[in-house]
Amino acid sequence: MSAVEPAEHQAANVSQVAEAARSGMPVEVTRSRGSTIWTAIAVIVIVAVLFDLPRIVYSGTTNLLVDFFFLLIISSMWNLLAGYAGLVSVGQQAFIGLGAYFVLIAANHGTSPFMAIPIATAACAVAGLVVWWLVSRLRSGYFAITMWAVASVCELIIIQISSLGGGTGTALPGLTSNPTYLDAYTYWATVVVAVVGLAGIYFLLRSPLGLVLTAIRDNETGARSTGSRVARTRLVVFVVSAAGCGAAGALYIISQQFVVPPAAFSVSFSAEMIFITIIGGIGTIEGPIIGTIIFFTLQQTLSHYGVWYWIILGIIAMAVAIWAPRGIWGLVSENFGVRLFPVGYYLWPAGESPRRFIGGKR
Amino acid sequence: MVWVSAIVQGILVGGLFALFACGLSLMFGVMNVINLAHGDLAVIAAYLALGAVTVTHVPAIWSFVIVVPIFAGGGYLLQRTLLQAALNRSVLTTLLVTFGLSVVIENGLQQFFSANSRALNIGNLITESFSIGSQITIAYLDLGILVVAVVVLLGLQFFLSSSRHGRLIRAVADDREAAQIAGVSYRHVFGIAAAIAFGTVALAGIAFGMYQQFDPTIGTDQLLLFAFEAVVVGGLGSLWGTLAGGVLLGVAQQLGAVYNAADQMLAGQLFFLLVLLIRPSGIFGRKETA
Amino acid sequence: MTSPPLLEVRELNVHHGQLQALHAVSLAVPAGGVHAMIGANGAGKSTLLRTIAGLHQPTTGSILLEGEDVTRLRPERRVAAGIAMVPEGRRLFASLTVEENLQVGLTSARKGPWNLAAVYDLFGWMRDRRAQRAGQLSGGEQQAVAIGRAIVANPRVLLLDELSLGLAPVVVRRIYDLLPRLLDSGVTVLLVEQDVSQAMKVADHVYCLLEGRITLQGRPLELTFEQIERAYFGISSSRNLPAGPPAQAETGAGGNQASGAGTWSG
Numbered sequence: 001m002s003a004v005e006p007a008e009h010q011a012a013n014v015s016q017v018a019e020a021a022r023s024g025m026p027v028e029v030t031r032s033r034g035s036t037i038w039t040a041i042a043v044i045v046i047v048a049v050l051f052d053l054p055r056i057v058y059s060g061t062t063n064l065l066v067d068f069f070f071l072l073i074i075s076s077m078w079n080l081l082a083g084y085a086g087l088v089s090v091g092q093q094a095f096i097g098l099g100a101y102f103v104l105i106a107a108n109h110g111t112s113p114f115m116a117i118p119i120a121t122a123a124c125a126v127a128g129l130v131v132w133w134l135v136s137r138l139r140s141g142y143f144a145i146t147m148w149a150v151a152s153v154c155e156l157i158i159i160q161i162s163s164l165g166g167g168t169g170t171a172l173p174g175l176t177s178n179p180t181y182l183d184a185y186t187y188w189a190t191v192v193v194a195v196v197g198l199a200g201i202y203f204l205l206r207s208p209l210g211l212v213l214t215a216i217r218d219n220e221t222g223a224r225s226t227g228s229r230v231a232r233t234r235l236v237v238f239v240v241s242a243a244g245c246g247a248a249g250a251l252y253i254i255s256q257q258f259v260v261p262p263a264a265f266s267v268s269f270s271a272e273m274i275f276i277t278i279i280g281g282i283g284t285i286e287g288p289i290i291g292t293i294i295f296f297t298l299q300q301t302l303s304h305y306g307v308w309y310w311i312i313l314g315i316i317a318m319a320v321a322i323w324a325p326r327g328i329w330g331l332v333s334e335n336f337g338v339r340l341f342p343v344g345y346y347l348w349p350a351g352e353s354p355r356r357f358i359g360g361k362r
Numbered sequence: 363m364v365w366v367s368a369i370v371q372g373i374l375v376g377g378l379f380a381l382f383a384c385g386l387s388l389m390f391g392v393m394n395v396i397n398l399a400h401g402d403l404a405v406i407a408a409y410l411a412l413g414a415v416t417v418t419h420v421p422a423i424w425s426f427v428i429v430v431p432i433f434a435g436g437g438y439l440l441q442r443t444l445l446q447a448a449l450n451r452s453v454l455t456t457l458l459v460t461f462g463l464s465v466v467i468e469n470g471l472q473q474f475f476s477a478n479s480r481a482l483n484i485g486n487l488i489t490e491s492f493s494i495g496s497q498i499t500i501a502y503l504d505l506g507i508l509v510v511a512v513v514v515l516l517g518l519q520f521f522l523s524s525s526r527h528g529r530l531i532r533a534v535a536d537d538r539e540a541a542q543i544a545g546v547s548y549r550h551v552f553g554i555a556a557a558i559a560f561g562t563v564a565l566a567g568i569a570f571g572m573y574q575q576f577d578p579t580i581g582t583d584q585l586l587l588f589a590f591e592a593v594v595v596g597g598l599g600s601l602w603g604t605l606a607g608g609v610l611l612g613v614a615q616q617l618g619a620v621y622n623a624a625d626q627m628l629a630g631q632l633f634f635l636l637v638l639l640i641r642p643s644g645i646f647g648r649k650e651t652a
Numbered sequence: 653m654t655s656p657p658l659l660e661v662r663e664l665n666v667h668h669g670q671l672q673a674l675h676a677v678s679l680a681v682p683a684g685g686v687h688a689m690i691g692a693n694g695a696g697k698s699t700l701l702r703t704i705a706g707l708h709q710p711t712t713g714s715i716l717l718e719g720e721d722v723t724r725l726r727p728e729r730r731v732a733a734g735i736a737m738v739p740e741g742r743r744l745f746a747s748l749t750v751e752e753n754l755q756v757g758l759t760s761a762r763k764g765p766w767n768l769a770a771v772y773d774l775f776g777w778m779r780d781r782r783a784q785r786a787g788q789l790s791g792g793e794q795q796a797v798a799i800g801r802a803i804v805a806n807p808r809v810l811l812l813d814e815l816s817l818g819l820a821p822v823v824v825r826r827i828y829d830l831l832p833r834l835l836d837s838g839v840t841v842l843l844v845e846q847d848v849s850q851a852m853k854v855a856d857h858v859y860c861l862l863e864g865r866i867t868l869q870g871r872p873l874e875l876t877f878e879q880i881e882r883a884y885f886g887i888s889s890s891r892n893l894p895a896g897p898p899a900q901a902e903t904g905a906g907g908n909q910a911s912g913a914g915t916w917s918g
Contacts, residue, residue: 088454090398090461134635137642140453141396144461145590146638149631152587156628267582271465278458307469314466321458322447526755533745533756540743543705545731545760545805 039341050191059183066187066255068296069194070248071272075280075288077244078273080201083283084213085237088140090270091147094131094154095124095242097265099249101158104259107174108163114189117250124246128239136235148267155265169260172253186255193247202285202341204240209233217283271310275317281327285341290329363497364620370498372616376592376609377508378573381566382585383592383604384515385559391598392535392555394453395445398460400563401586402467407433407567408576409475411482422482422572430564437560438553445556446549464582471578482571507569511608514562515601521558522601531555584627591634597647606646656719658683658840659704659735659809664713666696666703666864673699675864676713681809681857686831686841688851691861692884697844698740700861701811704842705737706730717809732760736807740814740844742798746787750778750797753786757801764806765837771800774833792823799827803834810834812843816850828854848880862886 054062074096082088102123106116135146159167176182204210212233253259272295280291295313302309320327326334386400397403410432411425418428448459484503491501522528534541534551541548570576570585588611596607611630618629637645657680666674674696681687689697702708704715706727714723722730736757745753754768772779775796781789786797795815802810816824824847831841831854845851851858852872860868860883868875868883 082454086454088457134639138638140394141390141398141457142594144457145396145398145586146594149587149591149634153628153631153635156631160624160628271461274458274461275465307472310469311466311473314462314469318444318448318459318462318466321455321462322444322451325451325455529748529752529755530759532748533752536745536747537743539707540739540745541756542727543707543731543737543739544757544801545728545736546756547726547728 047191047195051188054184054187059180059187062183062187063255064300066190066251068292069190070251070255071276071295072288072292073194073197073248073251074245074269075273075276075292076198076201076285077241077248078270079277079282079284079288080204080237080244081241082274083277083287084205084217085234086216087234087238088144089147090144090267090274091149091151092241092245092273093265093267093269094147094151095128095245096249096252096269097151097154097158097261098127099124099246100253100259100264101164101249102246103250103253104164104170104172107172111174113172113174113250113254114185117189117193117247117254120250121243121247124249125239125243127246128242129235131242132235132238136231136238148270151265151267155261158261158265165259167261169258169263171258172256175254175257186251189254190251193251197244197247198285200240200244204236205285209236213237271314275313277327278317278321279313279327281329281333282325284327284329284333286333287327287329290332291327294328363495365617367498368616368620369613370500371504372613373609374500374504374508374612375573375616376612377511377605378566378569378608379588379592379611380596380605380608381507381511381514381562381569382589383596383608384518384601385562385566386589387593387598387601387604388518388555388562389559390593392531393445393449393456393552395449395456395460396590397559398457398586399464399467399581400460400559400589401581401584402464402471403433403560403563403581404567404570404585405471405576405578405581406467407564408482408571409471409480410564411568411571412480415482422484422568423487425482426565426568429568430561433564434557434561438557440560441553441556442549446552449552464586468578468582475578477577477579479575479577480571481575482568484572488572503572507573510565510569511605514565515605518558518562519601527551527554588630591630594642594644595634595637597644600646603644603646607644610645656716657681658718659842660716660719661700661704662714662716664700664703664715665711666699666708667711668699668708673864674703674710677861677864677866679859679866679869681840681842683808683840685835685856686843686854688855688858689842689844689861690846690848690851690858690880690884693846695861696864697861698813699864701737701813701842701844702739704809705735705811728760731805731807732762734762734806734808735811736802736805736809737811738795738798738802738813738815740817742791742794744786744789744794744797744801746785748786749783750786750789751782753797753801754782754804757804761804762806766803766806768804771804774803774830775800791819792827795819795823795827799830803839807839810839810841812841814844814846816845816847824850848884860884 050065053065074092078089078092081092099120102120103113103116106119107113111119131147131150135143135150138146158164164170176185205213212229216230216233249264252264276291276295277288278291279294280289281287298309298313302312324331382400382404386397389395389397389400407429410429411422414420414425414428415422420428444459444463445456448456487503489501490503491499493499522531530541530546530551531554533544533546534548534555538548541551592607592611593604594607595610596603596605611633614633615626615630619626621629641647659681661677661679664674664677665672677696677700689700691697699708703710706722706725706729710723714721716722717730717733717735720733722733722735725733745756748756751768754771758768772782777793778796778800781793786794789797799812815827819827828850834841843851843855845854855872858869858872858875859866860880862883863886867886868879
């Protein structure tokens with residue numbers, strides 16, 4: 001618990017350490033405060049239950065969970081991009097659409113759609129590299145809206161390709177005709193992508209790269225001093241986020257069994273990931289999880305009221321962004337000091353119980 | 363000749379793009395904020411004009427007399443409340459809030475006006491035109507919109523360079539904090555800039571509503587991107603750059619349409635990405651990075 | 653009953669994030685004269701000036717102008733109340749002309765002797781070059797315009813932040829030579845100066861700041877070199893260190909603080 005790694009010292013907010021050191025108080029820095037081991041056990045149990053679910057419940061439930069995990073994946077990827085790397089994009093639907101169409105291309109050539117998920121993921125990572133080359137110099141609003149234009153270009157190009165169904169769309173070939181198996185396979189594939197995606201983000205944030213990301217999140221000007229490291233870190237995050245959205249897009253076409261460009265490249269995907277992340281809590285792993293639960297619940301209860309649910313969500317998201325910028329998870333963790341995924345750090349007086357919290361970052 | 367005709371049509375529609383773009387450019391230049399709801403505001407203006415025509419029976423062409431002041435006032439209020447609250451957090455918060463606003467507006471319009479397409483009825487003006495030679499036809503409406511765009515840009519240029527409030531807008535855009543200690547309320551100046559931006563986008567929305575049919579989604583699907591692309595192509599910091607950007611974007615679209623009608627949008631987008639790649643500060647912009 | 657001092661600062665605590673930049677700073681500036689703040693880099697001088705101008709909100713404490721509490725006023729309202737500032741680094745509106753810069757300074761101006769014509773009389777060269785863009789001026793000329801922009805508001809208190817920064821000594825002297833003309837018009841000057849000897853020369857009263865606290869104040873003639881050295885560096889009298897330029901290593905643990913504080917002095 002009290003083992004202090006040099007790298008984690010670096011992560012600590014310099015001013016806090018300086019303040020504490022000035023007051024003559026010896027400090028220790030740790031990632032976690034005891035809750036981690038229970039989180040790990042809980043995660044293992046939840047994942048095990050999730051994998052067993054198709055044997056226990058009807059496909060209606062697992063189909064709902066496919067939608068749920070899809071939202072969780074895309075919002076976690078957007079959170080990684082915006083919450084940690086400071087890159088607010090409203091064009092990540094480019095990679096969702098591309099992921100879907102890469103699966104379609106592979107399936108047209110005889111590959112099983114499920115086997116095509118990793119292919120589409122890798123292809124979207126490459127597409128992410130290409131797009132990054134174009135947008136890497138842009139910041140803030142320029143970046144956001146240029147990504148939107150990129151998504152629009154992808155859609156307009158796909159519409160021109162008649163072998164992919166053009167503007168009217170096409171069905172995905174190569175899926176099993178047994179609906180029970182199809183539902184179960186789709187569900188398992190979704191769980192695998194969600195677990196791999198979230199674990200990937202978790203370990204990315206725990207890696208040395210994560211320290212740079214935390215620094216960017218907390219203070220861009222300060223983090224700029226590390227120059228090329230920041231640029232490289234942004235590249236990695238952008239590519240990971242593109243790949244993650246690509247995998248989500250692959251799941252999207254498999255669960256829909258059909259694809260049409262305006263839906264696959266819809267800006268409402270951006271609205272979903274942005275609202276989920278803001279409401280849940282931007283810049284934390286837990287935020288998108290909480291956000292997805294809230295969003296999903298609202299979606300299920302308000303779906304009869306048509307567009308009203310978008311209006312309500314939009315208003316909530318604006319209010320949260322302005323008045324509770326750390327989101328619902330931020331309010332919870334501030335008031336109760338809990339944290340499920342130890343990717344930040346805590347500062348506490350040396351030799352004392354970790355309960356006396358003097359500073360730190362999520 | 364078909365190419366010449368395409369270029370002429372591109373120049374004509376470019377005026378409309380510039381009209382969309384100048385408000386976006388002004389808000390970005392002064393507040394450093396890209397208003398992602400900009401396109402949706404234009405659509406609201408078109409619906410508002412429709413409502414004004416229905417209620418007061420003014421000719422559609424005069425509806426701006428009612429709509430533009432409402433928009434300017436609304437812009438000032440929105441800036442002083444919601445947008446200022448977001449700006450107090452950060453530029454990224456403002457970006458997210460304007461995105462939320464865009465979603466709320468688009469769905470609100472769908473709720474109240476349905477997803478059906480509408481148009482502002484301007485009677486015979488929609489079809490009246492004159493010809494130059496045998497190939498080039500110029501619609502009076504298109505020419506009128508271009509003239510309005512040029513007049514608005516001229517007026518805006520004059521306002522910014524010669525009026526007291528224009529001077530304050532430039533000062534705040536240069537250095538917000540220095541303006542404060544010189545006795546300027548930058549919040550009020552932001553409000554004025556937003557009022558102008560909203561006024562011009564209302565004009566653009568009404569012009570667009572006469573030019574073609576509109577529906578609640580066209581603001582995000584097309585107008586915002588057109589406006590942004592005109593700003594980037596022309597380069598920030600110059601209203602004439604914005605006009606040139608709008609015209610170039612219009613010409614690129616029309617030339618794409620000559621090749622294949624379905625390529626019109628794509629040609630414009632690719633032209634934009636090309637400019638972004640080769641000259642990110644825009645063709646007529648100052649040599650600054652975005 | 654005596655009238656309140658022109659400018660009074662009471663128990664001012666200012667934080668930048670989790671760093672405390674000012675610790676319970678109090679001072680009372682009577683009307684008239686030049687009052688100078690000296691101190692090492694990051695001592696909190698600029699923070700104090702910027703807080704008085706309204707660019708920082710204090711955590712606790714208050715600022716009074718002739719007994720009126722201005723602590724919660726925005727910077728532009730303080731200009732109207734009579735506090736104007738020449739910021740560190742001039743901060744002119746680079747794309748505006750000289751005259752436009754001065755006109756912006758008129759936005760919340762009070763009534764008084766200063767106007768554009770008076771500023772042009774004060775700086776002889778300025779009238780002929782009023783149509784030039786401020787960004788094209790030399791550093792000294794920019795400093796003159798910055799002073800003009802502040803003075804046209806007819807302030808009662810003029811805050812001058814690091815006037816000499818980045819200027820040649822001859823230019824600095826020319827600017828300081830103008831101070832009497834400003835004082836004659838009834839302005840009280842509160843300035844921050846890095847160059848201690850310059851401050852001692854022009855000031856009627858000096859305050860020395862160290863790590864966010866006022867460690868010494870008085871009339872320049874009544875202060876000894878040793879007193880100032882101690883107040884400036886925070887060195888205890890038992891350790892006799894050679895006089896020289898401020899070296900952060902000598903301040904021990906404070907060195908950390910000073911380097912961290914670099915961000916809040918600007």
